[in-house]
Amino acid sequence: xxxxxxxxxxxxxxxxxxxxxxxxxxxxxxxxxxxxxxxxxxxxxxxxxxxxxxxxxxxxxxxxxxxxxxxxxxxxxxxxxxxxxxxxxxxxxxxxxxxxxxxxxxxxxxxxxxxxxxxxxxxxxxxxxxxxxxxxxxxxxxxxxxxxxxxxxxxxxxxxxxxxxxxxxxxxxxxxxxxxxxxxxxxxxxxxxxxxxxxxxxxxxxxxxxxxxxxxxxxxxxxxxxxxxxxxxxxxxxxxxxxxxxxxxxxxxxxxxxxxxxxxxxxxxxxxxxxxxxxxxxxxxxxxxxxxxxxxxxxxxxxxxxxxxxxxxxxxxxxxxxxxxxxxxxxxxxxxxxxxxxxxxxxxxxxxxxxxxxxxxxxxxxxxxxxxxxxxxxxxxxxxxxxxxxxxxxxxxxxxxxxxxxxxxxxxxxxxxxxxxxxxxxxxxxxxxxxx
Amino acid sequence: xxxxxxxxxxxxxxxxxxxxxxxxxxxxxxxxxxxxxxxxxxxxxxxxxxxxxxxxxxxxxxxxxxxxxxxxxxxxxxxxxxxxxxxxxxxxxxxxxxxxxxxxxxxxxxxxxxxxxxxxxxxxxxxxxxxxxxxxxxxxxxxxxxxxxxxxxxxxxxxxxxxxxxxxxxxxxxxxxxxxxxxxxxxxxxxxxxxxxxxxxxxxxxxxxxxxxxxxxxxxxxxxxxxxxxxxxxxxxxxxxxxxxxxxxxxxxxxxxxxxxxxxxxxxxxxxxxxxxxxxxxxxxxxxxxxxxxxxxxxxxxxxxxxxxxxxxxxxxxxxxxxxxxxxxxxxxxxxxxxxxxxxxxxxxxxxxxxxxxxxxxxxxxxxxxxxxxxxxxxxxxxxxxxxxxxxxxxxxxxx
Numbered sequence: 001x002x003x004x005x006x007x008x009x010x011x012x013x014x015x016x017x018x019x020x021x022x023x024x025x026x027x028x029x030x031x032x033x034x035x036x037x038x039x040x041x042x043x044x045x046x047x048x049x050x051x052x053x054x055x056x057x058x059x060x061x062x063x064x065x066x067x068x069x070x071x072x073x074x075x076x077x078x079x080x081x082x083x084x085x086x087x088x089x090x091x092x093x094x095x096x097x098x099x100x101x102x103x104x105x106x107x108x109x110x111x112x113x114x115x116x117x118x119x120x121x122x123x124x125x126x127x128x129x130x131x132x133x134x135x136x137x138x139x140x141x142x143x144x145x146x147x148x149x150x151x152x153x154x155x156x157x158x159x160x161x162x163x164x165x166x167x168x169x170x171x172x173x174x175x176x177x178x179x180x181x182x183x184x185x186x187x188x189x190x191x192x193x194x195x196x197x198x199x200x201x202x203x204x205x206x207x208x209x210x211x212x213x214x215x216x217x218x219x220x221x222x223x224x225x226x227x228x229x230x231x232x233x234x235x236x237x238x239x240x241x242x243x244x245x246x247x248x249x250x251x252x253x254x255x256x257x258x259x260x261x262x263x264x265x266x267x268x269x270x271x272x273x274x275x276x277x278x279x280x281x282x283x284x285x286x287x288x289x290x291x292x293x294x295x296x297x298x299x300x301x302x303x304x305x306x307x308x309x310x311x312x313x314x315x316x317x318x319x320x321x322x323x324x325x326x327x328x329x330x331x332x333x334x335x336x337x338x339x340x341x342x343x344x345x346x347x348x349x350x351x352x353x354x355x356x357x358x359x360x361x362x363x364x365x366x367x368x369x370x371x372x373x374x375x376x377x378x379x380x381x382x383x384x385x386x387x388x389x390x391x392x393x394x395x396x397x398x399x400x401x402x403x404x405x406x407x408x409x410x411x412x413x414x415x416x417x418x419x420x421x422x423x424x425x426x427x428x429x430x431x432x433x434x435x436x
Numbered sequence: 437x438x439x440x441x442x443x444x445x446x447x448x449x450x451x452x453x454x455x456x457x458x459x460x461x462x463x464x465x466x467x468x469x470x471x472x473x474x475x476x477x478x479x480x481x482x483x484x485x486x487x488x489x490x491x492x493x494x495x496x497x498x499x500x501x502x503x504x505x506x507x508x509x510x511x512x513x514x515x516x517x518x519x520x521x522x523x524x525x526x527x528x529x530x531x532x533x534x535x536x537x538x539x540x541x542x543x544x545x546x547x548x549x550x551x552x553x554x555x556x557x558x559x560x561x562x563x564x565x566x567x568x569x570x571x572x573x574x575x576x577x578x579x580x581x582x583x584x585x586x587x588x589x590x591x592x593x594x595x596x597x598x599x600x601x602x603x604x605x606x607x608x609x610x611x612x613x614x615x616x617x618x619x620x621x622x623x624x625x626x627x628x629x630x631x632x633x634x635x636x637x638x639x640x641x642x643x644x645x646x647x648x649x650x651x652x653x654x655x656x657x658x659x660x661x662x663x664x665x666x667x668x669x670x671x672x673x674x675x676x677x678x679x680x681x682x683x684x685x686x687x688x689x690x691x692x693x694x695x696x697x698x699x700x701x702x703x704x705x706x707x708x709x710x711x712x713x714x715x716x717x718x719x720x721x722x723x724x725x726x727x728x729x730x731x732x733x734x735x736x737x738x739x740x741x742x743x744x745x746x747x748x749x750x751x752x753x754x755x756x757x758x759x760x761x762x763x764x765x766x767x768x769x770x771x772x773x774x775x776x777x778x779x780x781x782x783x784x785x786x787x788x789x790x791x792x793x794x795x796x797x798x799x800x801x802x803x804x805x806x807x808x809x810x811x812x813x814x815x816x817x818x819x820x821x822x823x824x825x826x827x828x829x830x831x832x833x834x835x836x
Contacts, residue, residue, distance in 0.1 A: 023542070024593065025475050025532050025822070030575035031778065032478050033592040034736070035630040037646065041582040306634070307643040373642035426581060426634070426643055433628045433650035435685055435696045436480050436734045 037430035038294050039306070042284060044423040046415045050276045052395070053415050055259050056342035059271040060404040061145045063250035067121065069407050070210055071218040071253070071321070074127060078218070078321030080253035081167050082210040083138065083147060086226040087246030088201045095234040109230040112239065114195035115187060116208065119223040122182040124325075127217035129180030134211050136170030137194050141204035149254040167209040167252060180219070195228050198244070218321075224249065257322055257409070262416055264312060267328055267400040268409030275341060277395040278381055294429050301382065307426040308378035310398075312412040313419035314357070315366035324362050324408040328400065329354040332374055335395040346397060350377040354401040362410055370412075371424060372398070378423075474532055474822060476782050476815055477569045480737040480775030481683070481698060481730070482597055482626075486510065487547045487564025489526045490830035494790025494809035496747035496767025497721030500662070501674030501707030503751075505801055506832070507549040509564035509618065510705055513662035513674055515551055515606030516614025518558045520801055522551045522834040532824040542570065547830070551606075558606040562618065568597035569626055579634070587635040592628070598654045598683065599624040612666040622656040622683055650692070652685040658700070670711040678703040699729040715753035719767070722746040727774035738776040745771040754791065761794040765809070777817035786813025786826070798834070805832040 046053075062069075068082030092107035116135065125131070140162055143153035152168065153160045162168040174188045190198075198206050210221060226244035259265065264274035283297040290296065310332070317323040331354045334347035351373055361368040380392035400406075413419040477483040487509040492499040499510040505517030507524040526547040549562035573592045578585050604618025633645040662676035680700035687693050707721025723745045731739030749767025756762065766789050773782040790809030797803055807830040815822040 024570055024572040024595075026572040026574055027475050027478075028575050029573060030577065030590065032475075032573045033575065033590055033630070035590075035592060035648075037590070037630065037632055039579050039581065039588065039632060039634070039646065043582075303648070304646075306646050307639070309642070373640075375642060375644060426639070428632055428646035430630070430646075430648065432692050433630060433648055434693060435626075435652060436737045 034436075035430055035433065037428050039426065039428040040286070040290050040293065042286065042290070042425040042427060043311070044280075044284075044425065046420040046422065049278055049280050049423045050415070050421070051279055052338075053274070053276040054341070055261070055263070055265050055272055055274050057259055057265075057268070057270060057272045058342070059273060059399070060269065061250070062253075062269040062404065062407065063145045063248070064404055065269055065407065066249075067220050067222040068210065068249045068251040069218070069220055069253065070131075070133070070212050070251070072212045073215040074218040075319065075321040076216075077255060077319050078253060079149070079166065080218075080251050082221050082249065082251045083142065083144075083167060084208040084210070084224050085144060085206060085248045086198050086208070086224075086244035087248075089199045089228055089230070089244055090242050093230065093232060093240050093242060095232045095238070095240060098235050098237065104234045106232045106234045109232045109240065111195040111199050111228045112192045112231050114190040114198075114226055114228045116190055117225045117227070118186040118188070118210070118221055120178060120184075120186070121220040121222045122180060122184075124220040125180050125218070126325075128214055129217070130177040130214075131180060131212050131217045131219055132214045133176060133178050133186065134172060134213060135174045135188055136167070136172045136209045136211075137197065138168055138170050138207035138209050139205055140168035142168075142207060143204075144248050144250055147250060147252055149252045149256070165254070166211070170209045173208075178219075190226075195226075198226065199228065221249070223247075253407075255319060257319055260411070260414065262414045263315070264398060264410075264412035264414050264421070266330060266398055266410045266412070267324075267404070267406060268322065269404035269407045271400055271403035272409055273342070273397045273399040274412075274414075275335060275395060275397045277338065278378070279394065280378070280382060298429060300425075300427075302379040304427045304429055305375065305379050305382065305425065306428055307373070307424070308375045309371040309373045309424045311369055311371050311422040311424050313366065313421075314361040314368045314370065315411055315413055315419075316364035317362050317409065317411045320364065322408050324359040324406065324410060326406060326408075327356050327358050328405065328408075328410050329356045329402075330372060330398060330410070331355075331401040332372055332377070332396050332398050334377070334393040335397055336393055338393070338395040341395075346399075347393060349401075350374045350396070357410065366411075366413075367419070378425075474568075474815060474824075475571050475820060476773060476775075476777050476817055476822070477571045477594065478573070479773075479777045479782065479817075480734055480739060482567040482569035482775075483773060484771075485544070485546060485565040485568045485597065487562075487566070487600070488828070489524065489547055489832075490790055490807035490809040490828040491765065491792060493811060493826070493828045494765035494767055494788050494807070495719040495749035495751060496769040496786075496788055497707050497719050497749065498705050498723045498745055498747070499707075500676050500705040500721055500723075501664070501672055501709055502719055503672045503709040503711075503717060505614075505664075507551050507560060507562065509547065509549065509562045509600065509602055509604075509620075510660070510676055510678070511662055511664070511674055512604050512606060512616030512618045512660050512676060513614050513664035515558045515560050515604060515616045516608040516664060518551050518606070518801055518834070519553050520798060520803065520834040521553065522801075522832065524549045524830060524832050526828060526830040528826060528828045530824055530826040532822050544568075546828075556607065558616075560602075560604045560606070560618070562602040562604060562620075563623075564600050564602065566598045566600050566622070569594045570597065581634070581639060584638060586638040589633045589635075591631045591633075593631075594626070594628050596626045597624055598622050598626070600658055602658075602660075604660075614664045615662070616664075617659070617661040620658045620660075622654040622658065625651055625653045625688065626685065627651045651688040652691065653688050654683060654685055656683045656700070657681045662705075672709040673706075674708065675704075675706040678705070696733075698733050701725040701727050701730065709751075717751045718748065719751060720746075720748040725774070730774070738779065739774050740772055740776070740781060743772040743774045745769070749788065761792075763792050763794070765790045765792075769813075773815070773817075777820055780818030780820075782815060782817030784813060784815045786811040788812075790828075801834060802832050803834045806830070807832070
């Protein structure tokens with residue numbers, strides 16, 4: 001056997017032996033664990049960890065939502081009219097001449113009539129059907145993003161009221177019923193005057209208002225389309241159908257829910273946010289049950305924190321017409337510049353995917369406790385005064401994950417109520433690791 | 437000067453030490469280095485992990501008084517005869533089964549040493565193991581979280597141990613008598629970790645585990661002096677006395693607390709090899725240390741007042757294969773462990789067998805040897821019993 005062979009043998013042996021069982025001998029004798037740890041739950045009342053509570057509104061616009069909400073005396077109080085502004089007609093059309101030959105371009109075509117097609121979300125229908133609808137042409141200049149029930153615009157130059165609340169003294173184009181049947185769209189013919197007005201994109205008063213006169217009803221118009229029949233000199237005997245390019249929708253509603261001073265209002269369109277500052281106590285005095293297990297008071301430190309969740313109790317939304325009809329997703333974000341509230345920039349979400357809460361939590365009576373985990377953020381807040389630590393903003397906003405997501409908003413019991421928010425903490429306390 | 441680590445055997449090709457270095461690197465880089473395993477490590481500073489090579493293990497001794505010249509941290513006297521630059525590497529895969537449960541284990545490296553002769557003095561650098569705390573405790577308990585009873589899993593993990601880095605010198609006064617000494621410092625770190633995890637089904641996935649960690653670095657000095665004497669060609673006697681200062685464990689990084697000091701006792705080792713017949717040698721050895729002062733410095737652990745380790749074995753000349761001698765060895769060893777386990781005294785007994793392959797020797801100095809031993813042993817303390825298999829593989833190379 002040569003030396004090299006012996007070396008190979010030795011090396012192989014090493015490799016084989018080196019691959020032996022890997023692991024630590026393990027016992028299940030808890031008496032061998034030299035750590036005395038106590039895990040407990042602490043529920044901090046709102047006034048013990050939070051200050052400067054407030055609710056702010058005005059984030060986003062109902063124009064950001066798809067479609068438009070149409071309602072009349074829904075839940076006895078909500079009126080909502082849809083407003084649609086159609087886009088421009090094509091700059092030119094291509095028409096084959098009657099005598100034959102190549103098609104010719106015509107940019108001087110003249111609208112002579114039109115057809116409006118409206119699509120409704122049958123799943124969103126509430127209240128009686130069929131629904132009586134009225135389509136009108138607006139005659140007052142209005143602004144898509146700032147129009148409200150009372151104001152046609154509230155932007156540069158100051159607020160401008162509608163001549164008549166709810167969209168002004170509009171020119172009625174059509175009245176009739178929509179069946180409420182799934183897949184049933186509404187097709188309405190429009191005269192040449194109206195179509196010409198809508199085709200003139202320089203006019204700020206152009207628009208279609210949709211409202212219902214059926215008391216207690218509510219439906220969402222999901223999409224609209226305007227087809228315009230135009231006459232062309234290239235072929236005077238022919239009408240050419242063109243589509244208006246693009247559509248802008250919004251809706252204006254009344255009443256405007258009041259901002260609460262005692263409830264967390266979150267969501268809606270425009271959106272609402274609840275904001276407060278977290279100031280955690282340095283020590284906690286546990287209740288009798290806790291103090292039987294550990295020495296009280298005890299320090300509240302980041303290394304002891306296993307979990308932190310904000311407990312909120314739902315209550316029915318007022319006015320009831322604003323009660324959520326679908327699942328809402330909530331988000332907690334740190335407020336980066338509290339001095340600039342309500343327009344402060346916000347930090348990254350405390351929880352990546354948000355907290356989803358179903359609409360049943362907000363039925364009258366409410367009372368469902370929901371919890372939004374925020375462990376890592378609370379730990380950062382605890383550590384914010386540590387030397388060298390990046391100060392984590394300790395003011396947070398609770399808001400809709402996307403603003404706005406729905407017209408409806410959520411409401412939770414706030415401070416000073418019968419079920420104020422609480423911070424639920426799970427802590428583990430130990431004396432740490434020591435040597436023998 | 438860079439030593440030329442080249443060896444040769446009669447008629448064979450040169451043995452490049454590059455191969456040895458590769459092996460050494462493999463040893464050093466293999467995961468799990470300097471780790472071992474026993475639940476008895478839960479007591480005090482851990483379980484002793486003696487820096488012994490495969491031959492010492494196979495012969496059941498304490499690493500002192502074995503025939504020939506070797507590079508062992510506990511036998512500084514026997515380095516005096518190593519007139520060639522040498523390197524010794526020992527690896528030790530082991531598995532332990534506690535009370536018949538599933539076995540666990542890792543590989544450790546109890547001895548890594550090199551020597552170099554200069555003007556009749558043999559200087560050496562040695563790394564050896566000393567104490568180990570490699571164990572884990574895992575329990576489940578029910579905890580009240582609010583109104584709910586929640587299952588919690590507690591895991592305590594101890595890793596690491598204490599080793600010794602030594603610088604030594606040996607000198608052969610006369611052909612039959614050598615003396616040596618080494619001075620060393622404790623090295624290594626102990627890491628302890630406690631994790632409590634609540635049942636995510638009960639508390640939700642957002643509740644994080646509770647985890648705390650501590651790490652302590654060891655330091656302190658130790659000095660050993662030894663003698664190796666061949667009163668006749670048939671006998672080898674050896675003895676070593678090791679004096680240590682306090683072993684200091686200092687917290688590292690964010691670990692809380694102050695450094696702790698533990699007195700390490702004076703240790704006596706003695707042994708001898710006796711040729712019974714031309715092909716049969718008997719090796720015996722014993723060591724003693726009084727750990728009572730160490731116990732007094734600890735808050736929750738008792739120690740034996742005096743701990744003995746003794747054992748012996750037989751080395752048979754074995755066979756020769758292509759002019760290479762292959763000796764066989766058998767041994768038995770009894771060791772009293774210094775730290776009590778849950779108030780009970782603990783001890784270890786092992787039976788061993790092994791062999792060597794003497795690839796090349798120069799006079800009485802090994803040039804290229806592989807040694808292998810296999811031990812089957814048990815440890816016990818009160819109700820706890822462990823059984824273990826321990827393999828030790830040593831490679832000894834020398835050249836010049």
